[in-house]
Amino acid sequence: MSNLTIVDHPLVKHKITLLRSKFTEVQQFRALMQELSMLLAYEATRGVRVEETTCETPLMKTAGHLLSPGKIAIVPILRAGLGMVDGLLNFMPMARVGHIGLYRDHESLKPIEYYCKLPDGIANMEVFVVDPMLATGGSVAHSISIVKKTGATRIRFLCVVACPEGIECLKKAHPDVDIFTCVLDEKLNERGYILPGLGDAGDRLYGTK
Numbered sequence: 001m002s003n004l005t006i007v008d009h010p011l012v013k014h015k016i017t018l019l020r021s022k023f024t025e026v027q028q029f030r031a032l033m034q035e036l037s038m039l040l041a042y043e044a045t046r047g048v049r050v051e052e053t054t055c056e057t058p059l060m061k062t063a064g065h066l067l068s069p070g071k072i073a074i075v076p077i078l079r080a081g082l083g084m085v086d087g088l089l090n091f092m093p094m095a096r097v098g099h100i101g102l103y104r105d106h107e108s109l110k111p112i113e114y115y116c117k118l119p120d121g122i123a124n125m126e127v128f129v130v131d132p133m134l135a136t137g138g139s140v141a142h143s144i145s146i147v148k149k150t151g152a153t154r155i156r157f158l159c160v161v162a163c164p165e166g167i168e169c170l171k172k173a174h175p176d177v178d179i180f181t182c183v184l185d186e187k188l189n190e191r192g193y194i195l196p197g198l199g200d201a202g203d204r205l206y207g208t209k
């Protein structure tokens, strides 16, 4: 699994344990999701392109590097991916944000698309597709296909919980995409939920159940 990075830092382990707990309420769940997204973003932005520049310290002029404005796109998969956006924006406030709306059909587990709005010029940007859950992999594989149709090539996928079935699906569909996750769980259950997982991420983020 060469293009898979599991960010198994002690801070991540601590926060993911709190996030999974069924006793964690919606407000704390949201905060933890944002914090975990920041920690993922730190790891996933390692290879991002920077522009050389100069800056003046109080003592002298020196060389520096800056992220290029207008060269980074964050693309959450609705709904649950929205819970990760602010975590990434904290580090990259200049990023553009696109949205892909998908939900999983409960019977077939196939993604049903209902919305798509991507930033102009995304073809030349570093694209961070985000969704906390990589289950069957159908939703992410479909979303990345949509992003690729724009001509974008530098695409990374960030999730909080993944499972082997989702990783296999995504690697088969998009072997060029680097995957970053906080944890790699055991397996899917018969209803397509990740075990041990954290339940339905969208419902837990928005308190809908």
Ligand code: PRP
Pocket (backbone or CB within 6 Å): 077, 078, 079, 080, 081, 102, 103, 104, 105, 109, 111, 131, 132, 133, 134, 135, 136, 137, 138, 139, 140, 166, 192, 200, 201, 202, 203
């Ligand atoms: C969840 C999750 C992913 C998808 C993962 O969304 O946020 O998008 O399931 O499943 P997959 O890997 O099997 O495709 P859901 O369909 O529940 O929609 P929601 O975020 O609107 O609740």
Ligand code: URA
Pocket (backbone or CB within 6 Å): 080, 133, 135, 192, 193, 194, 195, 197, 198, 199, 200, 201, 202
């Ligand atoms: N979507 C979720 O929100 N949770 C899962 O475990 C699987 C898909």
